[in-house]
Amino acid sequence: MFQRFTQICAAGAVLAAATAAGAETEVPFALDWKFEGPAAPYFVAVDKGYFTDAGLSVEIAAGQGSLDAIPKVATGAFPVGFADINSLIKFLDQNPGAPVIAVMMVYDKPPFAIVGRKSLGVEAPADLEGRVLGAPPPDGAWAQFPIFAAENDLDTDAITVEPVGFPTREPMLAQGEVAAVTGFSFSSYLNLVRLGVPEDDISTILMADHGVDLYGNAIIANTEWAAENAELLTGFLGAVVKGWADAIADPAAAIPSLIERNPAADAELETRRLQLAIDANVATDYALANGMGGIDADRMANAIEQIKLTYEFQNAPDMSLYFTDAYLPGAEMRMLK
Template identity: 35%
Template sequence: MLSKRHLIGLFAGLVLSASGAVAQEKTKIKFTLDWKYQGIHAFVFWAADKGYFANEGLDVEIDQGTGSAATVTRIVSGTYDAGLGDVNAIIQYAGTKPGDQPKMVYMLYNTAPFALIVKNSSPIKTLKDMEGRSMGTPPGGATGQLFPALAKLNGVDASKVSITNMAPNLQEQMLMNGQVDSSAIFSVTSYINLVGMKVDPDKDIRWFYFSDLGVDLYSNGVMVSAKLLAEKPKAVAGLVKALNRALIESAADPDAAIAGMMKVEPLMNAALEKQRLTYAFRQHFVTKETDENGMGDIKDDRMARSIKLLVDTYNLPNTPKVSDIFDRSAMPPKSERILKLAK
């Protein structure tokens, strides 16, 4: 029979083993990207490779996306806990089903990459010329979903524009082949894709940027489910901390960032994806506003104007508050969110 001393020792060992298992258990987070793998996603995998998620007690599973607006439905359905997606899709969801919407906890695109593109030879020279023409867009694409807001502000009858749904990877190809008259795109995706197709995006393509036509919106960032934010705020803070650090380090060393991304998707064109990453940083991520507030944050009055624009455009039954859409409680201090671009 075991002695009392042996029993005490055995019990102590079991307690230590159990406490060690609890200490090692990490919070699992299913994370969806906004699109198929691209260079702009390098910072997410940088956070994983460098152990930043693990350091915060997180086990993050990363999947490709199908559109930045689709991220909202993926999270609301419970399939994903967090991801990269469009804040305007959160506004639209909260305007119809308040309470269930995800919340943005870190803004990436301080200026939105929403644009319509047409061939330079196209008869579409003004937005009004879109009437009677076709527009291609992926079903989950935020740009296509926001077209009615652009149309309303610019006196265009959106009902006179026929919509052609297409796979994300066919947008530029179908435009150049004449299968659609225009395409509703993300500039960071299409600009570099066109370069890869040997098309000069500055000379061969006419661009209608939403931001130049009265639609001054924020765009994609890190969003989390309402459940995760309420029940595990420490995990959300850890997720944001890891991604923020990775983003800043990726900006400082884009070659290393893309090298890491190539391990995820070896078939990528490294040179094009580096160009895409640096384009996103310079054109959309880093602005005078981020210089003032740091990466990830927003201006509440600007967000309130965006909410009003979307509520008015889509006749939403509810008007969300800024706090219903954006939560900055998980963000690191501003001193840790200052981004310096590589020269």
């Protein structure tokens, strides 16, 4: 069924339509979310000519959640995107042979979190029992909640889960309609601050600090496009690293590139959001020591075992179907500092 859908989409797909514009090849890039602080490094790479230097003309499109880019890239509508690798693993299990794979890890430590309010009684995982948890169904953090619950021996029957939309998630928590929400740590936390919730009343429970050994979001690519454009993809990934390295060196200097695309954004707030993502998710000890983009095979194997705790694979898991380092620039080109 997926293969037939791909054929239907192919006529208008960027996979077939990505063409050279002068000396540059057009490469649309599908983000996972709105243009917020953590998107700034990609715009830095545009504005500083890093993509141009690699022979690319990159147009960046906003997304609607960490699962959003996966079908866009798998159908060829976008050659590259940014998505949660755990959701990608499940997608590939459910759609064997779909032409999509992760090619560079960005969130070495995932931002999946439970964000609650201390005044509503939520400071630790066990505090969720007997309370209402707001969770958007397409949310990447919600997708990992069963693993988090299993690792922390939570009685899920004692947790009332309220499906919420992304636009209403933090407002409902700010108004006390739910006691906590699932979300990305840097997004939900600062959205609550913007809504006037005192920072000392906000509790951020990072799943990665409570037994969840998963990876987070990665650059994903359409495998058919990648096979035909290997050098372009490596150039794209190298430009992404440069954008992130610049943002890590000076987060505030990266934000004007974001504000140019999202003038309604609060520069100070988005600088903080970017800094949170850098500190907690991107510039990890592993990434700083080994360069951005790679994975540890043992950790990935353990992550797959954790996914098995709450997800029944239809096919035997195969790490090589989910991630490849074949298109990464050399390690010396991926150092962040």
